[in-house]
Amino acid sequence: MTDVAVSGLPAAGRPAxxxxxxxxxxxxxxxxxxxHLDRFGPPNLSVDxxxxxxxxxxxxxxxxxxxxxxxxxxxxRRRRPIVVANGTEGEPLSSKDKTLLVTxxxxxxxxxxxxxxxxxxxEAIVCVERSAGRVVAALEGAIAERVAARVDPVRVQLAGTPxxxxxxxxxxxxxxxxxxxxxxxxxxxxxFERGVGGRPTLVQNVETLAHVALVARFxxxxxxxxxxPEDPGTALVTIGGGVEHPGVYEVEQGSSMLGALRAAGxxxxxxxxxxxxxxxxTWLDPDEVAAxxxxxxxxxxxDSTFGCGVVWALPAGVCGLAETARVARWFADQSAGQCxxxxxxxxxxxxxxEAIAAGEPSGKALTxxxxxxxxxxxxxxxHHPDGxxxxxxxxxxxxxxxxxxxxxxxxxxxSAGRVLPIPTGGSWR
Numbered sequence: 001m002t003d004v005a006v007s008g009l010p011a012a013g014r015p016a017x018x019x020x021x022x023x024x025x026x027x028x029x030x031x032x033x034x035x036h037l038d039r040f041g042p043p044n045l046s047v048d049x050x051x052x053x054x055x056x057x058x059x060x061x062x063x064x065x066x067x068x069x070x071x072x073x074x075x076x077r078r079r080r081p082i083v084v085a086n087g088t089e090g091e092p093l094s095s096k097d098k099t100l101l102v103t104x105x106x107x108x109x110x111x112x113x114x115x116x117x118x119x120x121x122x123e124a125i126v127c128v129e130r131s132a133g134r135v136v137a138a139l140e141g142a143i144a145e146r147v148a149a150r151v152d153p154v155r156v157q158l159a160g161t162p163x164x165x166x167x168x169x170x171x172x173x174x175x176x177x178x179x180x181x182x183x184x185x186x187x188x189x190x191x192f193e194r195g196v197g198g199r200p201t202l203v204q205n206v207e208t209l210a211h212v213a214l215v216a217r218f219x220x221x222x223x224x225x226x227x228x229p230e231d232p233g234t235a236l237v238t239i240g241g242g243v244e245h246p247g248v249y250e251v252e253q254g255s256s257m258l259g260a261l262r263a264a265g266x267x268x269x270x271x272x273x274x275x276x277x278x279x280x281x282t283w284l285d286p287d288e289v290a291a292x293x294x295x296x297x298x299x300x301x302x303d304s305t306f307g308c309g310v311v312w313a314l315p316a317g318v319c320g321l322a323e324t325a326r327v328a329r330w331f332a333d334q335s336a337g338q339c340x341x342x343x344x345x346x347x348x349x350x351x352x353x354e355a356i357a358a359g360e361p362s363g364k365a366l367t368x369x370x371x372x373x374x375x376x377x378x379x380x381x382x383h384h385p386d387g388x389x390x391x392x393x394x395x396x397x398x399x400x401x402x403x404x405x406x407x408x409x410x411x412x413x414x415s416a417g418r419v420l421p422i423p424t425g426g427s428w429r
Contacts, residue, residue, distance in 0.1 A: 017218040033145040036106035049118040055220035062205030065296040078200035083124040087206040088168035091278040096236035099248040105142035111209030116154040130160025165334045170203035183336040184382035228254035230297035239264040242315035253295040272314045277307025280387030282394035324395040325357040331388040341376035341385040359410030
């Protein structure tokens with residue numbers, strides 16, 4: 001492995017690899033590019049990055065958990081590729097990407113540069129919500145430092161995106177970068193075939209790219225010293241709700257969900273229901289929370305999803321059914337209006353769930369809810385109705401006792417809690 005010289009900065013040896021769980025957010029890096037290089041060493045440009053990523057088992061951290069090496073290889077076989085780093089983070093419960101970009105922007109930008117060079121790309125775009133002022137400022141400063149130090153042979157641009165839930169879906173992001181509305185679709189060609197400017201495009205989550213930078217520096221064997229065989233390494237999770245210390249935590253994949261919640265200040269006693277994976281995730285009941293691992297493979301075994309790394313504990317005295325009804329209505333409002341399952345199905349689902357939460361007799365509304373939730377699956381122009389249906393269906397299962405209580409007693413006082421955040425406004429451009 002050969003290190004490149006960095007103009008204007010002192011030569012640095014190869015520092016020791018991080019030896020604890022805190023790999024992305026570990027606190028020993030000083031401020032700015034100089035502190036980053038002191039901690040992690042200068043860029044390494046000679047490693048077989050795609051091969052090393054394949055051996056590492058790294059999967060994407062944006063929600064789909066797709067193998068990172070496979071995604072890079074699909075673009076590497078094509079001409080004039082371009083890299084898009086996705087830091088839009090439209091999930092209302094997640095702040096992991098924003099935290100990472102403010103805390104360790106150079107680690108993300110290393111991953112952008114390494115990935116681009118592995119693909120033969122000379123350009124990259126980092127996308128973040130234009131409303132995230134601290135993130136934009138951190139990235140502007142970091143990019144300027146790297147340009148002044150001539151640390152990257154890749155030209156990196158920063159793009160501020162609209163604030164809509166589905167903007168972060170890769171096809172929506174590409175549409176917006178090409179001057180259109182930020183609306184997703186499953187219609188071919190996919191971005192890796194023809195994306196930004198008609199060129200093959202790698203769209204990769206910013207946390208994933210930070211892991212890429214670590215694998216490139218310290219290797220696949222080191223990366224696999226934590227995690228499970230199916231899900232190696234660490235992951236960033238946003239823990240919130242009924243905990244004393246909400247925030248972003250770095251956890252070993254496969255570790256205990258309940259343990260992470262306790263570390264964030266979940267009170268002693270039986271755990272509450274927990275929403276895992278964000279608004280496109282699922283509710284877990286207390287027994288599942290007590291046994292569930294924080295890893296995509298383990299969560300799939302209980303029909304759940306790691307998603308974007310959200311673990312949100314239902315606070316005491318809050319009605320999970322009413323909160324889910326609010327999110328269901330927001331899902332309907334976030335529709336791109338491109339297909340019947342979204343335009344008609346999501347409002348119908350929201351109305352049925354609102355009726356149940358309001359205490360209307362549950363039989364008819366519940367039948368309608370279950371019918372619509374099954375009808376929208378796999379039939380949308382994008383995956384927006386699939387995610388909405390998954391969350392709502394999990395709520396019907398986990399809060400079945402509450403559904404019966406609402407039918408007998410009407411809406412509960414906890415319905416007025418309004419705890420889950422519901423963003424307002426936002427445009428497609």
